[in-house]
Amino acid sequence: MIGEIIAIGDELTSGRILNQTSNFAAYHLFAMGHEIVAMATIGDSPELIGSALKKALNRADFIIVTGGLGPTTDDLTTEAVARVLERPVTFHPEILAQIKHSSASRCKGKTPPKGVHLEKLAWLPAGAEALNPKGNMAGYVLVHEEKPIFFLPGVPREMQELLKNYVLPRLRKWPGRQHRQVRQRLYRVFGLPETEVNERVRHLEGDNSMVRIGYYPVFPEVHLSLTALGAGAAESEALLQVFDKRIKRALGAYIYGFDDETMASCVGTLLRREGKTAVVAESCTGGLIAHNITTVPGSSAYFLGGVVAYSNKLKMDILRVRPQTLERHGAVSAETATEMARGMRELSGADAALAVTGIAGPDGGSEEKPVGTVYFGSDYLGECRHYLHQFSGTRAQIQVIAAQTGLDILRRLLLQKA
Amino acid sequence: MIGEIIAIGDELTSGRILNQTSNFAAYHLFAMGHEIVAMATIGDSPELIGSALKKALNRADFIIVTGGLGPTTDDLTTEAVARVLERPVTFHPEILAQIKHSSASRCKGKTPPKGVHLEKLAWLPAGAEALNPKGNMAGYVLVHEEKPIFFLPGVPREMQELLKNYVLPRLRKWPGRQHRQVRQRLYRVFGLPETEVNERVRHLEGDNSMVRIGYYPVFPEVHLSLTALGAGAAESEALLQVFDKRIKRALGAYIYGFDDETMASCVGTLLRREGKTAVVAESCTGGLIAHNITTVPGSSAYFLGGVVAYSNKLKMDILRVRPQTLERHGAVSAETATEMARGMRELSGADAALAVTGIAGPDGGSEEKPVGTVYFGSDYLGECRHYLHQFSGTRAQIQVIAAQTGLDILRRLLLQKA
Numbered sequence: 001m002i003g004e005i006i007a008i009g010d011e012l013t014s015g016r017i018l019n020q021t022s023n024f025a026a027y028h029l030f031a032m033g034h035e036i037v038a039m040a041t042i043g044d045s046p047e048l049i050g051s052a053l054k055k056a057l058n059r060a061d062f063i064i065v066t067g068g069l070g071p072t073t074d075d076l077t078t079e080a081v082a083r084v085l086e087r088p089v090t091f092h093p094e095i096l097a098q099i100k101h102s103s104a105s106r107c108k109g110k111t112p113p114k115g116v117h118l119e120k121l122a123w124l125p126a127g128a129e130a131l132n133p134k135g136n137m138a139g140y141v142l143v144h145e146e147k148p149i150f151f152l153p154g155v156p157r158e159m160q161e162l163l164k165n166y167v168l169p170r171l172r173k174w175p176g177r178q179h180r181q182v183r184q185r186l187y188r189v190f191g192l193p194e195t196e197v198n199e200r201v202r203h204l205e206g207d208n209s210m211v212r213i214g215y216y217p218v219f220p221e222v223h224l225s226l227t228a229l230g231a232g233a234a235e236s237e238a239l240l241q242v243f244d245k246r247i248k249r250a251l252g253a254y255i256y257g258f259d260d261e262t263m264a265s266c267v268g269t270l271l272r273r274e275g276k277t278a279v280v281a282e283s284c285t286g287g288l289i290a291h292n293i294t295t296v297p298g299s300s301a302y303f304l305g306g307v308v309a310y311s312n313k314l315k316m317d318i319l320r321v322r323p324q325t326l327e328r329h330g331a332v333s334a335e336t337a338t339e340m341a342r343g344m345r346e347l348s349g350a351d352a353a354l355a356v357t358g359i360a361g362p363d364g365g366s367e368e369k370p371v372g373t374v375y376f377g378s379d380y381l382g383e384c385r386h387y388l389h390q391f392s393g394t395r396a397q398i399q400v401i402a403a404q405t406g407l408d409i410l411r412r413l414l415l416q417k418a
Numbered sequence: 419m420i421g422e423i424i425a426i427g428d429e430l431t432s433g434r435i436l437n438q439t440s441n442f443a444a445y446h447l448f449a450m451g452h453e454i455v456a457m458a459t460i461g462d463s464p465e466l467i468g469s470a471l472k473k474a475l476n477r478a479d480f481i482i483v484t485g486g487l488g489p490t491t492d493d494l495t496t497e498a499v500a501r502v503l504e505r506p507v508t509f510h511p512e513i514l515a516q517i518k519h520s521s522a523s524r525c526k527g528k529t530p531p532k533g534v535h536l537e538k539l540a541w542l543p544a545g546a547e548a549l550n551p552k553g554n555m556a557g558y559v560l561v562h563e564e565k566p567i568f569f570l571p572g573v574p575r576e577m578q579e580l581l582k583n584y585v586l587p588r589l590r591k592w593p594g595r596q597h598r599q600v601r602q603r604l605y606r607v608f609g610l611p612e613t614e615v616n617e618r619v620r621h622l623e624g625d626n627s628m629v630r631i632g633y634y635p636v637f638p639e640v641h642l643s644l645t646a647l648g649a650g651a652a653e654s655e656a657l658l659q660v661f662d663k664r665i666k667r668a669l670g671a672y673i674y675g676f677d678d679e680t681m682a683s684c685v686g687t688l689l690r691r692e693g694k695t696a697v698v699a700e701s702c703t704g705g706l707i708a709h710n711i712t713t714v715p716g717s718s719a720y721f722l723g724g725v726v727a728y729s730n731k732l733k734m735d736i737l738r739v740r741p742q743t744l745e746r747h748g749a750v751s752a753e754t755a756t757e758m759a760r761g762m763r764e765l766s767g768a769d770a771a772l773a774v775t776g777i778a779g780p781d782g783g784s785e786e787k788p789v790g791t792v793y794f795g796s797d798y799l800g801e802c803r804h805y806l807h808q809f810s811g812t813r814a815q816i817q818v819i820a821a822q823t824g825l826d827i828l829r830r831l832l833l834q835k836a
Binding site: 023043 | 429430431432433434435436437438440441442443444445446447448449453454455456457458459460461466470473632634698700702703704705706707708709711712713715716717718721722723724725726727728729731732735736765766767778779780781813814817
């Protein structure tokens, strides 16, 4: 089906808030096989809302409207809809009761702030149906000229929940639409430039209209999405399996994870599975690797800690890097990286240690070791290795890609040893 | 003036890419005193582009169009513009020469990839004028029915550069528009909830139409923008000074920095000014404080490093936290935080040490110390203090706000001692 998305709010047209809800809706609708003809963002003005709705009704099969549904006086969506579609608002006492009930349990007797009128949420245009009558979030659907118009809150979390749990399932069963069963998988790729990923996957999809392969860069990774749109669940599943194999063949170990996994969670899963512990010794990444690892809930089970040895003194005093190593090879060298890893592992008693030392810039580069030169060292149960990478970009980019590369080194090491 | 923003690209309507350029443009235009009537996002279709342009010409004084200007065959903006505005495209050899020149110096003899036609960039609709004829980026302005239409690339970096350096200055001088001199300042606020910031500043602006105060939450901070739109530079500057004082009076030391500063850069500035060095000892923030500090170029001048003591063993072995302290008070306690700070300072010889230990969740909380309980310790030249904070949110949010709070503690400590 052809859809249009309308986002409403002065906070969007003034640039105060970045509109992320339209993108979220577009992504999920496109993946389900719909086409989005246009996305409009307009201020809280009944005239603009009316004109956008009319235009959308002319060219789309369904419409998603977000924002302007709240309990304050500048939320004007319902009012505008009632006027332009000539559907007077009617009061739904059961909705008010439900909202008051859930609001009371959350706010524990606090009176609502000035300008908030909860009753407003219970007035819907004639024919509208609450999307989640048991919930506390505004949101309704209205079928006009046989086209469904979904009205959702502008708050991203609420909008996303209603879209996933109420809008997408309804559209899936909408009469007249081809009944397709959607199966999806996201592939997380690291270590290949976007152009190379493109080169490897662009012919995979062929002209199979029941399969969609999309890819998009999410620095420093590339994400690939596979969507199978079969006539039934079995067909979708079979298609997914076939194309899953092709994608894996094309990208191999550059795929580090799937769906909601992150590089750090994948490393964590491997460490858990092998019953091993890890530590890190960081210089140019300044704590970012440790931070990434510890974003994963439960990481204390396998991550003992790390040292950010920014100064040479700390490299020597804590990590026991030898003064003559620093003197002869410099702080940014394979030798220093290796000694940092070994020192960190010995100090902590962990099974695996990863070390990184490099030049994140913008200053500190030389002819021999330009900005972006990064050495990694690893010590896995006493076996030491080192790696040299040359990155480019801003200081922040070099730090991010160096941290991700370090985790990838740890991941590949654990895979080899498994 | 009233403006409209149109973003073009299938990658936007399919949700593959989040549209950030429209928000960027809206933010800067609004701050300059313009109103954005609508922002449209449409696919690479000449019909949709034509229809969006016509609608915008009907209701706006100027239009910003982004995307679809590239050298590949699916870039259709110029073609659509030529058709709908009845302005045949004409070839500009000087533009092609310039683009080839800068492209050659960047690509060093590589042939352009398949499907790339650089000549495309040199065909502009009749009457169009390149925005930056000396540059290598597509982008032009066309005055149609006395209204300027700016065409910019969709690549955020290029779009932002052209908007700031060419579009905004042109609009500032546009005939018929009130000649106002814009002066702006951004205030970065930390430690106050958004509602409290709102309460303190919402009456400051009064009904002075030459001043705009906007604020928006950027977790974990709140950013406040002050825009003065005087008739001349002197008036704008005077207005800025008056309202700057009012804002500072309303928010005091909760304003940690201005414009492009970050909490970490402000701490760095203070350390530099005082000629002091700092170290950190982190548990629940897992390296995030060290990472934030080291995002600042040149931070190695005052930051010696840190320890991420995730396990109790590392707390004892490296930071010399006493076993009986951990036993009696637990790893999450004022006593442990203080000993971590003291140990880290003594180990490193730094002037200031900050330590943090807490429960980031989702597990590990108790009745007595729920998730979000975070203790901070500081040791400044031998003088130790400790602080208790109770945060809420997800694991990631607690880590981010705890790291920011830690830096703020260091900042306030340095301010007191200065």
